[in-house]
Amino acid sequence: MTPAFWIKTALLFLFRSKRATLALGLMIFFAVGILVFISSIAVGINDSMVLNSTGLYSGQITGTDIPDTVTRQTFLVDGVSNVLQRFQVPGILHHRGKKQMLTLIAVDPDQELKSTSLWKKIIKGKYIKDNQFEILISHDTAKQFDINPGEKVIFNSDSSAYLLIVAGIYKTGINRFDSKIAFCPISILSDQPEKWDCAVFLIPGTDTNTIMASYIQKGLNLPTLKTWEDLMPDLTQLIELNRISMGFIMVLVLGVVSFGTACAFAIFIISNIREYGIMKAMGVTPSETVMLIFTEVILLNIIASFAGTLAGLTAVLLAAKTGIDLSSFTSHNQYFAVSGLIIPRLTPFLFFLPSFLTLSFCLLSAVWPAMIVKRQRSSDILRSI
């Protein structure tokens, strides 16, 4: 006898037990479909937090106090989409007799617009332009000076003084950005500092550790060069927490569903015990009976899980087209400083995990009824029906 015979018998059994198979199949279908979708949202939330946190300004890898002997080009390796060069110029900002100590950060406006999202946080005016004596100030600074875009300020560094026009006012909601820093174009600096800062932006999906390894291989072993995971341990921890929570949710959802499925399977198998009794009377061995039951469970799972995964994937793709806007729930959260838009995404692991877990739970749930069928003599089964 070939396995094909048992597979065919199991398929006939499933297809001709229409309503029972449909009910069980739908339970598995919905469990898998929903879990695939929920997983993709969890990944999307993590992605969004990282993107918001690194995309606002800092990039995935940040370096400070880099000697001018190391050029921007040095950081451009495979997997890097852009490297932004910045200079910190400490000084005092003056306006109508008011003063504030702050750090003016000189940036390349065109490159910043390409890779960062700080410009999205401008609440008044516009972003600074290259070669223009303009300054972008925070909402806090603007409030202290009672100043609006178009008005002039003076910035005094150790060596120079600049007359700058306020191009725009931004507000991020993140304390380290909203106080005591301002931005101006590099091109207006009369003398550039000897050391510079870099923000490295990676192509999506590139691992920060891979890039760091490339830098070390190139001899760029700078102690100030750090990944976002090092710089934002709180975010790293939050993402791990999110992953663990998702794992708990998966196990809990499947636990509840599998309890229902286990009961349904037990009823399904026991209500068909007559069939197994007849088979045993015809000489089907107990192990073949168990194999038949497990083949039925596996086939039902494969079909229902496949359909559930496809439905979940379709929902993910549809939701990913527009994204899910959770801005109203994230507006005061620093990890969603730029946008609360969640783009659901599936990883290969999460794509297969719900199906795998459902199959495992269903196989476990089939053990008890299979053992009942295996242990009972066909004469006892046939006598009892």
Add this chain to the structure above:
Amino acid sequence: MIEAFNISKSFGSGSKNVQVLSDISFKLEKGKMLTIIGKSGSGKSTLLNCLGGLDIPDSGKINCFGIDINSLSEKKRCRFQRKNLGFIFQSNNLLSYLTVFENIVFPLFLNGYEKRDREKRVSELLEMLSLEQFAKTMPHELSGGQAQRVAFARAIAHSPKLILADEPTASLDTQTGLNLIKLMYRVGIEHNSTIIVSTHDNEIIKYADRTLNLTDGRIIGA
């Protein structure tokens, strides 16, 4: 030859113990037909189950064609049953999710028949039992007589050495039951199969080579 030596079987335990078979012994030559008669609860079905290996007697020994079936492991006993035995139950006990064709072909699959042989054999049986038009019919769509004919076809499909029939005509009208018995008798002669039938039906007894009369689990006449 089928040989039963001092077969006893009881169900339950303690004060609820019911002795169903007591010290049953008989011999039946190959190719002969034996009927077991007796009232309801006399132990006919239990004896048949013991002879077919579906039940294990508490004591005694059963030799089927030289093999002590109770000494076999469960797996070997199943293999022995699928090859050598054909069961017909009082209620047809067809596999409800298989068609008539699939029910009859099932023991042939179990016994490893090739596809061509399986199809040929099932076609022969369907023709012999006038069931050709029901090949793709589900069991619940058949009448009692048709279903019992299918059960009979399934029991003899693999040409077993021993056919055990537990009141096969009980749920049939007299004429249908008689036709089935005649068919069973004919097949038994053609294939030299040994047939053991439990029954209340006096018409069946006429075809038997031998009859055992069971009362309260004991043979009171042979």
